[in-house]
Amino acid sequence: RIKLMDGHKIKTKSKFKVRHQKHKLFRANEPLLSVLMWGVNFSIHELENVNIPVMLLPEHFKAYVKIRIDNQNFNKEVMPSHFKVKEYCPLVFRAFREYWKIHDSSFRDSLTEPPIPLSETTKSNLTLYQSYDRRFILKFIAKEDVEQIHNILPEYHRYIVETQGDTLLPHFYALYRLTVDDKENYVLVMRNVLSTKFKIHYKYDVKGSTVDRSATDKEKLNPCPTLKDNDFIEGKRTIDLGSEQKKVFMERLKRDVN
Numbered sequence: 001r002i003k004l005m006d007g008h009k010i011k012t013k014s015k016f017k018v019r020h021q022k023h024k025l026f027r028a029n030e031p032l033l034s035v036l037m038w039g040v041n042f043s044i045h046e047l048e049n050v051n052i053p054v055m056l057l058p059e060h061f062k063a064y065v066k067i068r069i070d071n072q073n074f075n076k077e078v079m080p081s082h083f084k085v086k087e088y089c090p091l092v093f094r095a096f097r098e099y100w101k102i103h104d105s106s107f108r109d110s111l112t113e114p115p116i117p118l119s120e121t122t123k124s125n126l127t128l129y130q131s132y133d134r135r136f137i138l139k140f141i142a143k144e145d146v147e148q149i150h151n152i153l154p155e156y157h158r159y160i161v162e163t164q165g166d167t168l169l170p171h172f173y174a175l176y177r178l179t180v181d182d183k184e185n186y187v188l189v190m191r192n193v194l195s196t197k198f199k200i201h202y203k204y205d206v207k208g209s210t211v212d213r214s215a216t217d218k219e220k221l222n223p224c225p226t227l228k229d230n231d232f233i234e235g236k237r238t239i240d241l242g243s244e245q246k247k248v249f250m251e252r253l254k255r256d257v258n
Contacts (some may be wrong), residue, residue, distance in 0.1 A: 012098035031080045031130075032185060033115060035178050036138070040111040042067060043105050043176075052095050061153055085181035088146070092157060093174045099165035100191070102173065110135050111189070120220050134195045136173065139188045146186050149175060168252050191206050200224055206233050 043065050053060070066086040087093075097107060115129035115138050126140040149172070160167065171191035178185045194200060204227045207213065213229035220227075227235075241249055 008202060032180050033177060034079050035083045035085065035180055036176065036187060037112045037114070038079065039087070039176060039178065040174075041108055042085065043087040043090060044108045047090055047094065048104070050091070052091055052098065055067060056092060056095060056157065058154075061089055061150070061157075063091065064088050065090050080180050084177075085234055086152070086179075088175040088177070089142040089153065090174075093172065095157070096171070099160055100171055100173075107173065111138075130192055130195075134192055137190045137192045139190060141186045141188050143184070143186060145188070146175065146177070149188070163255070166252070168249075168256050202227065202237075204228065204237075206232060243244075 015173040046065055066084070068084045070082050094104070097104070110131045110133050113132040115131055116134075118128040118130060126142070128140070129138040130136065130151055131138065156169075156172070159169075165171075172188065173191065176187045178187065185194075194203060201224070203224060206229050206230070209232070210230055215227045215231055216226055219225050
């Protein structure tokens with residue numbers, strides 16, 4: 001069953017026929033990732049002919065694209081027979097992607113190849129992935145996080161429009177719910193700030209606090225560990241941007257936190 005809700009209309013179909021599957025096989029090591037790849041392809045395809053409205057309305061921040069697949073036999077060695085995919089606020093996130101010059105076809109191409117697991121995990125021990133081309137981070141989050149994102153989304157959107165996307169805040173690109181084996185999984189797609197052609201020797205997750213902000217001994221065993229605030233201080237690190245870049249950086253930072 002499919003339900004498409006874009007803020008003004010609800011479209012329902014009693015049956016769903018898999019289309020164009022022969023042209024794309026969604027093969028990943030984990031069925032959940034295969035479902036994600038399938039879902040991204042499906043949702044982008046469904047919205048191809050839907051224009052982003054000039055002004056997003058409150059309804060768009062509650063809208064979704066949702067599909068349920070039962071007894072599918074295509075590519076069943078890596079795809080479960082039963083699964084559900086839901087994309088939250090598709091036109092809102094699509095508007096974000098447009099601000100940051102990420103077109104739907106490019107987004108789909110990046111996320112319909114098997115993502116790469118990262119050695120780090122979230123605080124809740126949920127896995128992080130990056131897209132195969134390293135452009136995006138796929139962060140599995142808790143249900144409570146989805147509610148928080150919905151709460152901040154209108155203000156986040158207002159700020160992105162106001163700054164024309166010129167911000168140091170995380171760039172949110174899409175939010176999905178994947179249901180496999182009756183378990184709901186939530187995935188937030190974000191910009192990968194570490195996507196660079198240069199080799200990274202040190203990286204820090206700095207939050208402006210010293211409370212519980214040190215990398216563990218286990219984390220430090222990684223080839224390029226994610227260090228934290230106390231590691232930065234204890235290592236007596238500095239960031240040399242130059243006077244002009246420092247001015248630009250500080251202006252953005254002050255604007256983002258005010």
